[in-house]
Amino acid sequence: MAKRQLNRRQNWRIEKIQEERAARAAxxxxxxxxxxxxxxxxxxxxxxxxxxxxxxxxxxxxxxxxxxxxxxxxxxxxxxxxxxxxxxxxxxxxxxxxxLPRDTELCRPDSRGQLKPVAANVDQIVIVFAPLPHPHANLIDRYLIAAEHAGIHPLLLLNKADLLDADNAPHVESLLTTYRQLGYPVLEVSAHEGDGMTALQAALDNHVSVFVGQSGVGKSSLVNSLLPGVDIRVGALSELTGKGTHTTTTARLFHFPNGGELIDSPGIREFGLVHVSRDDVEAGFIEFRDLLGHCRFRDCKHDREPGCALLQALEEGRIQPQRMASYRHILASLPEDEY
The missing domain is CATH 2.40.50.140 (Nucleic acid-binding proteins)
Known part of the structure; x- marks a missing residue:
């Protein structure tokens, strides 16, 4: 069944009811x-x-x-x-x-575009994705930009590696190869089978990490595997949409026996970046660093301008087409005054 679309008055009424409930609770x-x-x-x-x-x-x-x-x-x-x-x-x-003052904070805009902190004082963001639901490079890139903006070390984690097959393996392997070539740490694990979990635990020990990613990629299963006895509820993918269902409803912090903490955050399908500037986006694409400032024109948009260092690098294979497309898609989603 398709999701029912609400008109403006219905949305207004829902918001009003929620505000009244919040006022009574307060x-x-x-x-x-x-x-x-x-x-x-x-x-x-x-x-x-x-x-x-x-x-x-x-x-x-x-x-x-x-x-x-x-x-x-x-x-x-x-x-x-x-x-x-x-x-x-x-x-x-x-x-x-x-x-007390925060060392770092990971933020994202809420449904109204207001900036909302997600977790505080973390030093590692673990970007979790899986063969199913279908992993989107653009969402991964958005998290990488947010991590760069917040000064938090990123770790890319492919979960459910046991679900790789002839249909999805080429896309997933292409993603992994791209990020490995850029120098990002990448791990492949299976919370269900237990493969790679020792390496993941070693990467998490003595860090304050936050798990982020789409609903359905298995973040809760990873927590259950890393911390036996926690027993977080695990949800299945929707048979209709193939997307994940929300099982974690609030971010929660867990301690590891050997030191370090883990924050499991609710899954999302989109990650807005309205709180960052064009310069922040460009800084989040680490392969651009040695190229920025070397275009013929100071205000180069890296689109069709002659003498663009990024376009030349794209033509020479030093920037992957997937990453350039992701960069342009993210720029187009920024408010006009930032683009």
């Missing part, structure tokens, strides 16, 4: 916060945001104990991986009183 939360702060709160102590649940967050204290915490109204949006200062209340609850 009012209830305010009353609970007043009750907590009116009672006996413990002293200030450091904490780590493990997960976000609407108007509350789950934090971990320095001894590994978990607490549900309310947020003071003057705090910015908190995300998984944030370091905070909090005060303990009663019955396993507490109050977040401050957010």
């Amino acid at each position: 009012k209830r939360e305010s009353r609970l916060l007043e009750e907590l702060e009116g009672g006996d709160l413990g002293g200030e102590q450091p904490g780590l945001v493990i997960a976000h649940f609407g108007v509350q967050v789950e934090i971990e204290d320095s001894e590994g104990q978990l607490y549900r915490c309310h947020l003071r109204a003057n705090l910015p949006t908190l995300v998984t991986g944030d370091r905070v200062v909090w005060r303990a209340g009663n019955q396993g609850h507490g109050v977040i009183v401050a957010q």
Whole structure:
């Protein structure tokens, strides 16, 4: 069945209902916060945001104990991986009183185009894709740009390698070859069969990593394989669309026994880059670095201009056609004032 299209009035009504529900929840939360702060709160102590649940967050204290915490109204949006200062209340609850500065943050625009942080204080972004659902180079490239923009080390991870066959292997192998030639670290694993998981664990140890990628690529299965006993719900691909279904609904942080943390984020089918500039996009295509600034014209658009260093490199095979097409597609999706 095709997805039903909503008209403007229906969308407005849905948004209004959601806003009213959010306002009621915020009012209830305010009353609970007043009750907590009116009672006996413990002293200030450091904490780590493990997960976000609407108007509350789950934090971990320095001894590994978990607490549900309310947020003071003057705090910015908190995300998984944030370091905070909090005060303990009663019955396993507490109050977040401050957010500590972030070393890094991974952001993406929400459905309204507003920039939304996804995870904080990570040093490695693991871009997960699979033979099914069909992997799109443009989505991978968008994550690579976001990683470059945020100063986060990328790792490309092909999961479900056991599903490679005569139909999908040529496309997948072409993708892997392109990124390997560019110098990106690439791993091939199968969470289902267990192949390559030792190498993946070694790449994750002593890092704070975040899993990103389409729904259905097996991120939750990877977490279950890496951390037996966690038992995250795993979803199957839709028989109708061949696309993944959302099973992870909130980003959650897990600890590895040998050191390091992993944040599993909800799957998405698109990753907008309205928060970056044309220069940021070009910086995310690492094969462009030695070529930028060497075009005949300073304002070269790398389209049809004579003397374009990028077009010459494309003709000589130093830039892959797939990557140039992806670059142009991403540029075309930027707001006009950035393009």
